[in-house]
Amino acid sequence: MRKKLGIIIAVLTVVLANSWVAAQVGPGHPDRGEALYKEHCLRCHGRMGEGDGPDAQGLIVRPVDFHTARSRAKTDFELLIAISNGVLFSPMHSWRGRIADEDMVHVIAYVRALAPEYPHL
């Protein structure tokens, strides 16, 4: 029971901390996310966000192709959680502390700009 409560509190803390970030920064600007994306994310997610960056080849868990329906269906908030906390059991580590919180929002705007139209299925 205690363990469950701990997990619930941990999850709530993560969700609240991230919503706080989202609420503070307002809408992201793709122009401000572009340089960051190219510096940190392109090597795995690829120039056009298709998951085909130069470092993607050797990875067992492949980087997400942001054009897929599965990825497009996610809300910006879900993407923010992935960037901020990382994705468990994957090479996608947490970026919290490595890039500023508001920059995560700009980078998401850039990712959305890379994959704007209807997804390839």
Ligand code: HEC
């Ligand atoms: C070392 C390679 C690597 C780097 C660098 C990297 N990622 Fe990822 N990323 C991954 C992998 C692998 C996954 C897929 C995990 C999975 O299958 O759920 C992922 C997943 C994601 C997701 C979740 C997408 C979804 O639809 O579930 C987002 C958002 C994301 N990355 C954004 C970024 C951003 C922004 C950066 C740069 C700040 C970045 N990634 C850098 C490898 C990387």
